[in-house]
Amino acid sequence: MSEALLTDLLTALDVMVVERLPDRSFAVIGTTPAWFAWLYTDAAAHPRQLRLELTSPFLENFLVDADAFWTEARPGQLKSGSWEEKGPSGKEDHLEAAALCLGERKILLIELLGVAHEERRRLLQIAREKALLQTQLIKETQKKEILLHCIAHDLVGLLMGVKVSFSLLGSESLTPTGKDYLTMGQRQSVQQERLVNEIIQAFSAEMESLDPFKLEADKAPDFLGCTRYVLNELAATASLHKVNLQLDPGTDCHRAWKVVGERMRLQRVILNLVENALRVGPPFSVVNVSLHEEGSNLVLNVDDEGAGVVAELIGTLFQKFAQTKGGQYGFGLYFCRIMIERWGGSIGYAPRPNRGARFWVKLPKLISS
Amino acid sequence: MLQKKICMLGSFAVGKTSLVARFVRSIYSEKYHTTVGVKIDKKQVQVEDKLVNLILWDLYGEDEFQKVHMSYLRGASGYLLVIDGTRRETLDKALVLQQRTEEAVGKLPFVVVMNKVDLKDSWEIDDRTIEELVSKGWPVFHGSAKTGLGVEEAFATLAKHML
Numbered sequence: 001m002s003e004a005l006l007t008d009l010l011t012a013l014d015v016m017v018v019e020r021l022p023d024r025s026f027a028v029i030g031t032t033p034a035w036f037a038w039l040y041t042d043a044a045a046h047p048r049q050l051r052l053e054l055t056s057p058f059l060e061n062f063l064v065d066a067d068a069f070w071t072e073a074r075p076g077q078l079k080s081g082s083w084e085e086k087g088p089s090g091k092e093d094h095l096e097a098a099a100l101c102l103g104e105r106k107i108l109l110i111e112l113l114g115v116a117h118e119e120r121r122r123l124l125q126i127a128r129e130k131a132l133l134q135t136q137l138i139k140e141t142q143k144k145e146i147l148l149h150c151i152a153h154d155l156v157g158l159l160m161g162v163k164v165s166f167s168l169l170g171s172e173s174l175t176p177t178g179k180d181y182l183t184m185g186q187r188q189s190v191q192q193e194r195l196v197n198e199i200i201q202a203f204s205a206e207m208e209s210l211d212p213f214k215l216e217a218d219k220a221p222d223f224l225g226c227t228r229y230v231l232n233e234l235a236a237t238a239s240l241h242k243v244n245l246q247l248d249p250g251t252d253c254h255r256a257w258k259v260v261g262e263r264m265r266l267q268r269v270i271l272n273l274v275e276n277a278l279r280v281g282p283p284f285s286v287v288n289v290s291l292h293e294e295g296s297n298l299v300l301n302v303d304d305e306g307a308g309v310v311a312e313l314i315g316t317l318f319q320k321f322a323q324t325k326g327g328q329y330g331f332g333l334y335f336c337r338i339m340i341e342r343w344g345g346s347i348g349y350a351p352r353p354n355r356g357a358r359f360w361v362k363l364p365k366l367i368s369s
Numbered sequence: 370m371l372q373k374k375i376c377m378l379g380s381f382a383v384g385k386t387s388l389v390a391r392f393v394r395s396i397y398s399e400k401y402h403t404t405v406g407v408k409i410d411k412k413q414v415q416v417e418d419k420l421v422n423l424i425l426w427d428l429y430g431e432d433e434f435q436k437v438h439m440s441y442l443r444g445a446s447g448y449l450l451v452i453d454g455t456r457r458e459t460l461d462k463a464l465v466l467q468q469r470t471e472e473a474v475g476k477l478p479f480v481v482v483m484n485k486v487d488l489k490d491s492w493e494i495d496d497r498t499i500e501e502l503v504s505k506g507w508p509v510f511h512g513s514a515k516t517g518l519g520v521e522e523a524f525a526t527l528a529k530h531m532l
Binding site: 128132 | 374381382401402403405406407408409424426430432434435438440441443444456458460461464465467468498501502505
């Protein structure tokens with residue numbers, strides 16, 4: 001390729017191409033793009049002896065990696081990742097550098113990122129906004145569900161009091177008019193009770209219709225994969241709590257652990273159980289997570305070495321208002337149960353022989369046919 | 370004049386860019402504008418009797434789409450570990466980033482900013498967890514890029530530790 005053609009080509013590509021010189025400065029190959037001269041006016045004034053490390057702290061940092069790349073004459077390109085520069089007008093531009101070897105020559109490309117970068121940024125923006133919204137939505141749904149049922153619970157509690165009072169009143173000797181009033185009151189309280197139940201049912205039906213579960217075999221979650229994801233996410237938290245969080249060494253990591261369910265929600269269920277275990281586990285204890293097969297189901301156990309659940313709460317642990325002393329297990333267990341039962345599975349608690357709690361989740365195995 | 374490089378680390382949307390904007394330009398925007406790549410800002414601060422030029426590397430938030438290159442931390446004198454108090458998962462990410470940072474560049478001074486204290490009612494991180502961070506010797510600041518609360522203090526403390 002003639003030098004004139006190369007220069008024309010580089011000019012058309014609008015990429016800054018420089019070569020590393022023995023004195024560690026750079027020489028421009030072809031012409032300096034206008035945007036480079038605009039951003040780095042001082043450096044661009046010396047195209048045969050550019051001191052790129054002085055132009056930007058980002059480039060200064062990248063050149064350390066680039067030098068190692070050139071010295072080892074690695075194949076391919078070493079990309080810097082993008083960075084932002086502000087020109088004299090204050091406008092923000094995004095650049096990316098790449099180091100490559102052409103024979104003995106050490107070449108550095110600097111590109112002004114345009115539409116493609118903006119498109120990438122836009123996609124990331126949308127993806128992150130959606131991720132935030134989804135997380136928020138799940139949390140809000142849980143909160144509203146709990147709030148609604150707490151309100152309903154309170155109302156039912158008061159109504160019970162009213163009904164008992166009416167019942168006691170009925171055993172008194174009342175005038176005929178008094179009896180009529182009593183009957184009216186009793187009728188009203190029954191209607192009130194029905195109304196509260198209808199509200200609860202309507203809300204549950206709304207949740208079902210908003211979020212129906214359809215099994216898609218190709219998207220069925222891998223129990224082990226979801227468990228590993230959670231253990232990885234919580235590894236640092238476990239370390240903070242000084243708890244040894246582990247996947248049971250006996251877990252068969254080579255088989256398929258596909259179950260009926262939905263990956264993100266299943267991760268959330270496991271996260272909930274493991275987070276609880278970490279919260280109650282004393283320092284230097286072990287939280288052991290294991291998986292095994294049980295007929296047509298796969299079972300996950302989360303074992304902690306905490307104080308366990310007090311006997312009187314065990315029966316209501318997964319119900320809407322259940323909460324252990326100090327709120328240690330929290331309302332999340334109710335959410336776990338709704339999800340697991342929706343997928344045809346079950347969830348439960350069992351005290352461990354010596355000390356601690358076992359929470360287990362049983363889900364149907366995915367049958368490929 | 371002394372120059373010190375500080376990196377902003379944390380999950381996406383925890384408020385790293387907003388904290389820098391508050392600290393450097395005293396501005397705040399409600400709109401979430403995700404950072405792609407690296408933004409570098411500068412601010413001069415007085416630390417005791419020394420004038421220090423802080424070079425602030427605002428790194429993109431780490432998530433499933435982008436992993437932070439540890440090479441960006443080369444030459445850093447310290448870092449701010451930013452956590453969104455309203456999102457429990459950002460604490461887990463911060464703990465992972467802190468470990469990876471230490472493995473990559475060794476022990477450096479850092480401070481933790483529990484951001485969005487203006488939304489304290491919606492926080493998902495309890496006091497016990499924060500106390501555990503403090504008991505590890507981590508300087509923890511409750512901050513808000515929105516109101517400016519704790520922002521100057523966090524940077525000033527870090528700058529002091531770096532000298």
